[in-house]
Amino acid sequence: MITVVGVGPGESHFLTLEAQAIIAAAEVLVAGARHLDTFATSQHNTRRLDADLAGLLAWLRQSMAQRHIVVLASGDPLLYGIGKWLAAHFSPAELRIIPGISAIQYLCAQIPLDMNDIYLTSSHGRTPDFDWLLQHDKVAMVTDAIIGPRAIADAILQRGLTRRLIIGENLSLPTERIYRLRPEAVAQCYDINAVVILNER
The missing domain is CATH 3.30.950.10 (Tetrapyrrole methylase, C-terminal domain)
Structure with missing residues (x-):
């Protein structure tokens, strides 16, 4: 299962309680550099989210069964965010989306x-x-x-x-x-x- 978490407009105190708990429990955080700087801790493995979406897709398919992967999205994942792209490539059984406050x-x-x-x-x-x-x-x-x-x-x-x-x-x-x-x-x-x-x- 891949979990996509909307991290809100920027500051970490705009995270929902559910988002906080999921990020804390994640094995791997996938995010842009700014979000990794804000949310990743020494307990997390990380993968940087960049323009190589084909590479990300292949890696997610290979890794999702073995690891608890959380993808961080600015604002709300389904309001012009990466949530739409992930939902097009993974079934509802494989993908969980946690909404956030959009900009x-x-x-x-x-x-x-x-x-x-x-x-x-x-x-x-x-x-x-x-x-x-x-x-x-x-x-x-x-x-x-x-x-x-x-x-x-x-x-x-x-x-x-x-x-x-x-x-x-x-x-x-x-x-x-x-x-x-x-x-x-x-x-x-x-x-x-x-x-x-x-x-x-």
């Missing part, structure tokens, strides 16, 4: 902004259809280094639209910053972030 949930709670009618998306490894997205009054996007706040702002300005961007940077960490900006005021670069786009009519 979008955390950002909306900090604002505060209800999520009842928000459209959720991600720019990780994809080019968003901004013509379609910007028809919505409330959009939340998990961003990447290629399409982040500045690219979103440019798309809004190119279409002559009026929107406000709420940018959550380094959410839940000591360096957290939350910005409420018009597109023309958005900077070129931000650290790890999620963005809410609001049509404030």
